[in-house]
Amino acid sequence: MKSEQVFDLESQRVLLQDMNIRLKQSFQIAHQPLQKLEQQRYSHESKTNSTYQNTLISRKHRRRTFLGILIIVPILLVSVFSSDLTSSFVNDNDVMKSGYVIQNLKGDTIDTFHSWDIPKERTLYIDIVNPTVIDNDKVQIIRDAILSEKTVSLDDSLFHKAISGSQSTYFLGWGGALKQASQTPTKFTIPTSFSINEGSTNGDITIILSTLESPDGYSGFTRSVVENNQILKSTITIYKADQLSSAELETITRHEFGHAVGLIHSSDPYDLMHSTIETNYPFISNCDISAITHLYDGNANDKAVCEI
Amino acid sequence: MSQIFSSQITAIIIDDDKGITTVFREYLQIHGIATLGVGHDGKSVVELYQKTKPDIVFLDVIMPDYDGFYGLEKIKQFDPNARIIMVTADLTQETHDRLMSLGANMIIHKPFEIEEIIMALNRITQLEVVN
DSSP states (O other), X not given: OHHHHHHHXXXXXXXXXXXXXHHHHHHHHHHHHHHHHHHHHHHHHHHHHHHHHHHHXXXXXXXXXXXXXXXXXXXXXXXXXXXXXXXXXXXXXXXXXXXXXXXXXXXXXXXXXXXXXXXXXXXXXXXXXXXXXXXXXXXXXXXXXXXXXXXXXXXXXXXXXXXXXXXXXXXSSHHXXXXXXXXXXXXXXXXXEEEEEEXXXXXXXXXXXXXXXXXXXXXXXXXXXXXXXXXXXXXXXXXXXXXXXXXXXXXXXXXXHHHHTTEEEESOTTSTTBSSOOOSOOOBOHHHHHHHXXXXXXXXXXXXXXXX | OHHHHTTSOEEEEEOSOHHHHHHHHHHHXXXXXXXEEEESSTTHHHHHHHHHOOSEEEEESOOSSSOHHHHHHHHHHHOTTOOEEEEESOXXXXXXXXXXXXXXXXXXXXXXXXXXXXXXXXXXXXXEEEO
């Protein structure tokens, strides 16, 4: 028993050390905006001091400067003239803009996690916790991001996939996307039936609308409980839900729900499932749909390659 | 707040060392896991489990009176699907085999290796994030 006390103390030390590291990281993230403001203030103060000092110097040495100007001006005239001579050979690099498009022939990949393993026709129950922190229109936005079967066609050039002219179809909600995915026969049943309830917490997927800020700076966070390679329960937390715009709420819900059904992240920065959402068109792509069919065909913890 | 945490991943911690339970509780909180209860012997864990129905149980093996073997066996009798992570300083094969035969889902050894703890948490709660 006594020897275990030593192990207990050592275990506590290890945990505290890791907690310390994590808290330091959170602290740094939380204070980044403050540091920026400090830098801006410092820079502004430096400029003000410099201007003030220059004024003092110029008053004190006005006469000496005037004499200096008389000597320096002819030298400057000569040097301006000579630089003018060479200007026709030198480019002005102050403003340079560059653009490029890389078409990835191999195709981007989406990591797959685990799938749900449910009987055919089984409905997944989704609970929204704390719906009162947002208005009803925004609750409807969450419902649409999950249930909608609407599609939109967008030019592939917007996603840097091809030159303009060709178009691809994107789903606005997972309801339609998953139905599309289920057209392909798979080993496990792709969930296509969902029922959303407000206030309950006993569902398969729970969406918590938190008014708190994530300690790690995340907008959304999905946890899934897994046993025997199947998802048993997923919990999505949307942080600062009461401060999000409709578009932000819609995008975060759509992205996190992708995790809840088993996808991880895409390597494509223009895809909804990229780890940071940079695209202006955060809709469910054909690549996301093929990753779902790949996952539910028994390819957990794998990479689904997006064919172009 | 209670509503927010009510559907997070939940845990109970049982260890006769109060220092460990305190620090471990804080550690789980940092990882977003809510601790619903803390116990200090193998008997209290059964009552605690029945009362709180947590997603995960962290259960120490070597405890006075009612040890972790007792707690593990009783919880599994009550709920065969309970997810129980056994925590022990005992590295013997005999203990390992006995714990596995009683249905332990995972065994973590003391003193903790941080990678081992994180792996355990990741195996049970897969964390997906987006900035």
